[in-house]
Amino acid sequence: MSSFIPVTAPFDEQQRAWLNGFFAGLMGLDLHRVDGGMQAGLDAAIASGFTTAGGSSIAAPEDFPWHDSAITLDDRMAMVKEKPLERKLMAAMAQLDCGSCGYLCQTYAEAIASGTESNLTLCSPGGKETKQMIKLLLKDGAETGSINGHSTATPPVAATTGFNRKNPFSARLIESRTLNKPGSAKDVRHVVIDLAGSELKYDVGDALGIFPVNCHELASAVVLKLAADPSTKVRTPLGNTKPLIDAISEDCCLREPSDELLELLSGRVDDSLTRDSFAKLLADGTPAGFDVLDALELASRANVTATEVVESLSPLNPRLYSIASSMKKVGHQVHLTVGKVHYESGGRLRKGVASTMLADRIPVGETVRVFVQPNHGGFTVPANNDVPMIMVGPGTGIAPFVAFLQERESRAAKGKNWLFFGDQHQAKDFLYEDELNHYLRTGLLTRLDTAFSRDGNAKVYVQDRMREQATELWGWLSTGANFYVCGDASRMVADVDKALCEVIATHGKMNASVAKDFVKQLASSGRYVRDVY
Secondary structure, three states: OOOOOOOOOOOOOHHHHHHHHHHHHHHHHOOOOOOOOHHHHHHHHHHOOEEEEOOOEEOOOOOOOOOOOOHHHHHOOOOOOOHHHHHHHHHHHHOOOOOOOOOOOOHHHHHHHOEEEEEOOOOOOOOOHHHHHHHHHHHHOOOOOOOOOOOOOOOOOOOOOOEOOOOOOEEEEEEEEOOOOOOOOOOOOOOOOEEEOOOOOOOOEEEEEEEOOOOOOHHHHHHOOOOOOOOOOOOOOOHHHHHHHHHHHHHHEEEEEEHHHHHHHHHOOOOOHHHHHHHHHHHHOOOOOOOOHHHHOOOOHHHHHOOHHHHOOOOOOOOOEEEEEOOHHHHHHHEEEEOOEEEEEOOEEEOOOHHHHHHOOOOOOOEEEEEEEEOOOOOOOOOOOOEEEEEOOOOOHHHHOOOOOOHHHOOOOOEEEEEEEOOOOHHOOOOOOOHHHHHHHHHHOEEEEEEEEEOOOOOOOOHHHHHHHHHHHHHHHHHEEEEEEEEOOHHHHHHHHHHHHHHHHHHHOOOOOHHHHHHHHHHHHOEEEEEEE
């Protein structure tokens, strides 16, 4: 059947069906008899702003060709060279619409451009690259007078009731259980948090935001290095006034020194070698693991005050974790799958701020500040319980798919479910092994393909298993299955995307370009959805 509304238009299937019926009725046409030429003409009319008999118009949606995570930052910036500031800022984002910033890429960019959002470090998948580009764009915008000149963003409205990002709930930690077996190189925790009394609700595919607190040893070492009174009142990057030790612990990012801190310290050191070191850090970026304490130690003779240092630090942002449970099964609890980050570097133990807090620093029964971050990209189980699901989630990427399976079980969904899971060693790192095998026995999980990369002579990953099962994978996709991926945006997700294109090209008998367009079509129709970090 032909359609007036192109599949790339920003409408869901129900909206598209309604609009098709509306235009068909308006123009007295039978949708079954609209030929390709009429289709093209109607699409063009819609794209240029179609006016109805009542005088209302359908505005042409703005095209964002740079909104593609597969395009490099340099190429994205070239595409927006002549665009207004908020579109340049949008192109600097990670293009994932992951919600980790509390916005979408477009709305976060517009909020920065309008001045309603001052925190430039919220795009965690974009990391340092995005932050540096945002600062450069704002600097250029200030010089040309273009800041605030084009933005359509409106100030965010703070909720007056309920718990949210601006007003987190103090939730009780119920459990932090190690999922790995003894001898594993990893420490992945199944974390259970009690939301009772909060009235917070979540859907599978959502994330839980957690406001971390820095490790006390690191915060104390920073205060000691500043040779300052821990009780000195300072203004924090989050706009709070607190004693220095509390400010450093609760409001300041210590993981990565800001450019402002590096510039401050560089300007206060006497020797040229240290200034050269800071110049290199500013030009090339700090090496992995280099933190605020490292910067202060490098500038050990710098004459700076604690107030100046705190004012130059980045804010400590919440961390988002994919939810690993369905409320239909666990009630008011929320479950997470958290990989503890800890490693030695430069003679010190480096720790992930939120992961080690949940694993080690908060005892069961104590509270942690949380909020629910809804997913923005349709990353959830299909509304139709008969639609098959293919899920790819190695390591902690399995978290949302545990939730998906719980949800499908609670709904008594008849759709088939196929999971690809991978990690290092089957004997030590098979996360949720008992649960997954139970789902296999009951038939809820139709297929489970695993890839344990360190168990053989050659490393095998989930994308390799996809290629091995390409014929059946294409069979599922060609008969309507949804495809979901959760994991690291910079590596695994890109590798899975490449493998998916290869499977479709080979077994769909398409060339590479057509296969890539097919994958884009899957994404635009909501059948290929990614949850990335």
